[in-house]
Amino acid sequence: MVTLMEVQAQLGFCTGNSGDPIFTETFGTGTTNVALPAGTTSYTFVTATPGDGFYTVSSNSAYFDWFDIPDHTPNDTDGRMLIINADFVAGEFYRTTINGLCENTSYEFSSWMINLLPSIGCGGSGIPINVRFEIWDSTDTNLLARGDTGSINGTVSPEWRQYGLVFQTLPAQTSVILKMLNNGSGGCGNDLALDDIVFKSCGDTVIIEDVNKNTSVNICEVDLPFSTELVAVPDFSIFSTHFYQWQSSSDGIIWADIAGETNQNYITPPLNTNIFYRVLVSEDPVNLTNPLCNSSSEIYIMNVVPPPDPPLSNGDLVICANDTTPLSVSVPSDITVHWYDAPLGGNLLQSDSTTFYPNGISGTYYAEAESRLGECLSNTRTALQIVYLEVPQVTDEILEFCENTSITIHANTNITTATYVWNTGETSEEITVQEPGLYTVDVSNGTCEVTKTIELRQIDNPIIESVRSNGNDIVVTTINTGDFLYAIDGINYQSENTFFNIEGGLYTVYVKERNCAEVITTAYLHFYIPKFFTPNNDGVNDTFKLAGIEYYGTSSVSIFNRYGKLLKNTVNSPFEWDGTYVGEGLPTDDYWYVIIIDGQTFTGHFTLKR
Structure with missing residues (x-):
């Protein structure tokens, strides 16, 4: 009767924790081709090129037009691999018995395989390889698992691929039979190599958590002794049932069973030192004591963290009030610093900084160290003092002064005993200057110094x-x-x-x-020539007057009526005409002038209005 385990019907790998290899087949090393042990294969061994239905165990694959490759095993020298040229009839080509297994235990089988025929082989139409893996019980009557690779076509370059199966042994079963079969027939193609066959135990991934869902904990010395409840949390990826054995270790290397602790939960005793916990897990209680049959959980670590040393002071400060240099301390890279205003308790002023700037407030400040691991505090705080010295107070100015004058400029500080150095070289509180520009004065009280800047702008006279x-x-x-x-x-x-x-x-x-x-x-x-005058004795424009003509070197003025008759003429003297001719007032009309001033002639006309 043949029984097939439904859950093992597909290729796949252990999704939980795999143990160390229980069985490994690398086919050895050497440059001489060797045969498999009797009963391992029904194919015929050859030392040279293997034809259809033939095999060899060789350190190279330089046959036909196959890929010429080394074996798969890492760091092998002349490592061998199993080379198969498929028979014309599909069927089994490899079997071996695996001993030393545990009953009711899940295992992972895996093997590396490669299609030796390049994709261009056989004119690009080579037969793909297609292999079935089967796991049988030791009686060869119960099929525990099987899986098919499906067709694996040739590739452009060599490409090793790993295939696997997960299966579970039966009660009282400690050995199984591995079989490999060709699903296809031979011909041009279906040529493969196998290497690195491995069997490993397979168990759930199991983590350990405490009541706060932590998988590890760092405890400050001041919080000892420490106790907590631990719980093993499997992911049920492999096992359907779980049996436990808790273990402890002082170094994470040598482990010892904790007597009587076989439940999923474990309450630790009061702890005062570093300690590691794990739990052994199996699907059957009989397998808990066999390291080949159980798997171990992730490790839970309880780490005791000593208090960090107080921060190392980088020195007290006596600085000027305008100096922004902060107080500072030094600590290792795994330590952070917090600043307070008191040696105990007090107010938190700044967190996570090795420097602190008190904003010009003199006093004593305190730096406390905290370990990043466990957030443990130093037993004492480091006191640092800072004293701010008075700084002369000055205000920059922009001043104006008039051209061709001088101006007195001042340092104008709040300290009567200050000393002064101007950029002109003078050393008094005030200086008198005559030139525009930028003037600076360094004002010092003997310790602290500031610089005042005065921009002097000249008010220019009109041009x-x-x-x-x-x-x-x-x-x-x-x-x-x-x-x-x-x-x-x-x-x-x-x-x-x-x-x-x-x-x-x-x-x-x-x-x-x-x-x-x-x-x-x-x-x-x-000097201007009026355009009209009104001789009506009202006191406004009563005469045609050429005021200022007398200031020229030479001048001549002639007045004519429209008919060209000369009515008035003067030479080199002031000129004023009241609109009369031989004592008689002339009528409203336009009159013409010819004015010659320093050789320049002006002609035109003006209106007499009555």
């Missing part, structure tokens, strides 16, 4: 570009700009640069900056 007459208006133009004031009498200043309705004549034009005393002057002869 007169031109003065011109616009009709009877006088317009003053400057080259530069500023808050300028203008006058033509030296008394009445205005911000407007135009003087309106000014009688002709010789004037002095005055221009000054509003905030400065210096006045810039220029003489200007204001």
